[in-house]
Amino acid sequence: MNNLGYFRAAAASPAVHLADCAANASEIIAMAKAMSETAHPDLIVFPEMCVTGYSCGDLFHNDTLLAGALDALAEIADATRALPCTLLVGMPLRIAGTLYNCAVALSGGKPLGIVPKTYVPNYNEFYEKRWWAGAPANTVATTLLGHCVPFGTQQLFACGDALVGVEICEDLWTPAPPSGFAAMAGAHVIANLSASDDLIGKYSYLRTLIAQQSARCCCAYVYASAGYGESSTDLVFDGKTIIAENGRTLAANQRWSHESQWVVADIDLCAINRDRMHTGSFTDCARRNDTGTYTISAAVDVEPHSIPLAYRAIDPRPFVPADDENLNAHCDEIINIQVAGLCRRLDATRCRNLVVGISGGLDSTLALLVAVAAFDKLGLPRTGITGVTMPGFGTTSRTHDNAVTLMKRLGVATREISIVPAVMQHFSDIGHDAAIKDVTYENSQARQRTLLLMDIANQTGGMVLGTGDLSELALGWATYNGDHMSMYGVNAGVPKTLVAHLVAHFARTTSDDATRSTLLDIVDTPISPELLPPSADGTIAQVTEDLVGPYELHDFFLYHMLRFGFTPARVYAMALKAFDGAYSEDTIKHWLRTFYRRFFAQQFKRSCLPDGPKVGSVCLSPRGDWRMPSDACATMWLKECDTL
Secondary structure, three states: OOOOOEEEEEEEEOOOOOOOHHHHHHHHHHHHHHHHHHOOOOEEEOOOOOOOOOOOHHHHHOHHHHHHHHHHHHHHHHHHHHOOOEEEEEEEEEEOOEEEEEEEEEEOOEEEEEEEOOOOOOOOOOOHHHOOEOOOOOOEEEEEOOEEEEEOOOEEEEEOOEEEEEEEHHHHHOOOOHHHHHHHOOOOEEEEEEOOOOOOOHHHHHHHHHHHHHHHOOOEEEEEEOOEOEOOOOOOOOOOEEEEEOOEEEEEOOOOOOOOEEEEEEEEHHHHHHHHHHOHHHHHHHHHOOOOOOEEEEOOOOOOOOOOOOOOOOOOOOOOOOOHHHHHHHHHHHHHHHHHHHHHHHHHHOOOOEEEEOOOOHHHHHHHHHHHHHHHHHOOOHHHEEEEEOOOOOOOHHHHHHHHHHHHHHOOEEEEOOOHHHHHHHHHHHOOOOOOOOHHHHHHHHHHHHHHHHHHHHHHOOEEEEOOOHHHHHHOOOOOOOOOOOOEEOOOOOOHHHHHHHHHHHHHHOOOHHHHHHHHHHHHOOOOOOOOOOOOOOOOOOOHHHHHOOHHHHHHHHHHHHHHOOOHHHHHHHHHHHOOOOOOHHHHHHHHHHHHHHHHHOHHHHOOOOOOOOOOOOOOOOOOOOOOOOOOOOHHHHHHHHOO
């Protein structure tokens, strides 16, 4: 199997033929065949009591209905011989004289196991204990359709690389859902067969509940509920189908259809396995809570999908929320974190002065804006912030003027010091030809600027505020002991794709038109270190993304490598879908290799980073989230890149 670590699951809500088991079997089989031909799921989850209908009432104690359900199950099981997937269907089953509300797993023409409902509700509109008993304490063997199968809650079903656990409707709503124990026993996917009626506000609550349970269990959650055709005597059923993964809804249907419906999603098993391995409290919880012994029944092997990511949306900008409302809230939260971190550092050091190098670029602008916000919060005069613009060989009038204008509009103290004379003297001292515009030519400027900032900080009794961002740290796009160094790196946790949005957020929220105009022009300015002379027309000649690659690609690579530990092949496949039409395959391959080469080679810079606030789930602090030896070899990663 080679599905790139994805597992395709479907949640189905067939139209119900109440108490007509044969018709329900036909509906289930037709849906399973249609889904197998079009979506090719590895697992299909059908609703609670879908073989009979949930609202049969006292008919559940009628032998005709029970016998019809068994006949229907045999028909569905036989149909699975031709289906390369596992089905979970709901039905009543009499075991040793007791009637249970059950989920039956079917694969390869036979039943794999029976999972009874653990918690049988008997309140409000529910009176299920009238018909069904709750699950027994132990899992035992029983016979179904001529096969010996496990019966009980302590069992999982192996579908390819995924282990599937099962709970039924009410089980999810309890303080200790069976899904938690199944997840601790190894289940990657939890299937919930449900027949939940709809009430005002219930759907929103349920979606939150499902998402939270998937997050709590570090798993995927596949929920299928009964729909049109159930009795409307007192209740109405809307046919909910929802698939969530680790706190996020992957797919959900449009409710209230009179037709059979389903949703499909590609579940990321690699991400689930990584989070469980990485999150020590998950395994600690499993050790502290006796999950008992779970039996594992193997389904038919999962076939490789021709398009492994067909039912998974891949966000090309994982650091940036897609909608404006969430983006604004995200920006507010990040800024508050940055400001709070800087305020605490100023208080802890009793420092009341800051020095910031202002280039007219995105990173220094964000650092200055955060500094101003921190000073305002502490009730300190903005003149305690010294903004220093340091024109060099590559400085353009656009960036210089924006830097000067911004400092004046914000009311900070300003200084302008040309680094050209000092750097030329330095070239003379070390015997470097200024006509040779190599790494020495460039880095000498960055180090001269840092020297000036450090000395001005000494003069003012302040500290130097670093401006470098997370993306630059990942790529090593900083001069060692130059702009690499500061006394507090306020942007260290912010990726480049977010920096522009944060500056734009400040622009949207300021009441000063001139400040807004300047900030928006900074956002539109090409990203550049401005270390090489401008073009003949005075525009920026050195564009960073031409040299190291597009930041949106590198941020994508960085997120999926660090957040989930994905392999180059997997990151590449995801990037192909995320950036389809934006970049060619060769372009993505080229910059992916560049990313890994630079990431490994530049760890030595990250190993001695100054302090700075963590703002998101990906962080490169050597004291926190990312501890990597500077001597680590990139060979295996680069070799995999070369095979793509």
